[in-house]
Amino acid sequence: MSETQQNTNRLIEKGRMLFAQGWVFIRGVPAMKFLPPEGPLEIAFAGRSNVGKSSLINAIIGQKGLARTSNTPGRTQELNYFVPDGHSGEDGDLPPLAVVDMPGYGFAEAPKEQVDAWTRLVFDYLRGRTTLKRVYLLIDARHGVKKNDAEVLDLLDRAAVSYQIVLTKIDKIKPAGVPRLIEETAQAIRKRAAAYPEILATSSEKGGGLDELRAAIAQLLEEQRK
Numbered sequence: 001m002s003e004t005q006q007n008t009n010r011l012i013e014k015g016r017m018l019f020a021q022g023w024v025f026i027r028g029v030p031a032m033k034f035l036p037p038e039g040p041l042e043i044a045f046a047g048r049s050n051v052g053k054s055s056l057i058n059a060i061i062g063q064k065g066l067a068r069t070s071n072t073p074g075r076t077q078e079l080n081y082f083v084p085d086g087h088s089g090e091d092g093d094l095p096p097l098a099v100v101d102m103p104g105y106g107f108a109e110a111p112k113e114q115v116d117a118w119t120r121l122v123f124d125y126l127r128g129r130t131t132l133k134r135v136y137l138l139i140d141a142r143h144g145v146k147k148n149d150a151e152v153l154d155l156l157d158r159a160a161v162s163y164q165i166v167l168t169k170i171d172k173i174k175p176a177g178v179p180r181l182i183e184e185t186a187q188a189i190r191k192r193a194a195a196y197p198e199i200l201a202t203s204s205e206k207g208g209g210l211d212e213l214r215a216a217i218a219q220l221l222e223e224q225r226k
């Protein structure tokens, strides 16, 4: 086995371990002033309404129903914080990582005031949270990068917040089309300053790409600890 392959396997195992324990919901944040004190590293799952953020969090944690999902867009309305169970939260006993499920953007059906409030919260959080170490920016494999996705990517580039693109619902497209979509998406973000070059392709429904996503998170944790 090559050294690269060994390292990949090690990270996959580490990622599995990280999410093998129980995870719990600790807080829903409706506005910036309710954010928990900055402490643990945070990663956030962002993307258009209904792209599959909450489903993907449940899939990597392996707990159906932990983050609430729905057929209708606009399900998640706050920044929802999840952490591994068993940490008191007192000084010195903080969890190593918090996963943040975000409200979606681009959902036009809800009342304008509500949409504006969510959008403001999403943008303020993405721009201003210093413990936010990486954003997983989810793109529906059937739809590709839309105008409002590009706006969020611009914001992350400007704010120098590291992000990685994660294609979702790949079970809904032909398997043969996946490598091409990955390639096209990689090309589209090539010149973006804060983009992680590798594109992940996932299916919460069928389990595709989950090991790779967990491994990416494990690697991020390792890098941050150095």
Ligand SMILES: Nc1nc2c(ncn2[C@@H]2O[C@H](COP(=O)(O)OP(=O)(O)OP(=O)(O)O)[C@@H](O)[C@H]2O)c(=O)[nH]1
Pocket: 047, 048, 049, 050, 051, 052, 053, 054, 055, 056, 068, 069, 070, 071, 072, 073, 074, 075, 076, 077, 102, 103, 104, 105, 168, 169, 170, 171, 172, 202, 203, 204, 205, 206
């Ligand atoms: N086929 C398929 N359906 C999926 C997948 N992931 C999510 N879905 C479905 O897509 C819908 C939306 O999923 P959610 O996880 O609630 O999406 P969300 O991005 O959290 O949505 P909001 O919170 O409303 O922004 C649900 O009906 C899910 O069952 C997937 O990988 N494959």
Ligand SMILES: [Mg+2]
Pocket: 053, 054, 055, 068, 069, 075, 076, 101, 102
């Ligand atoms: Mg959601």
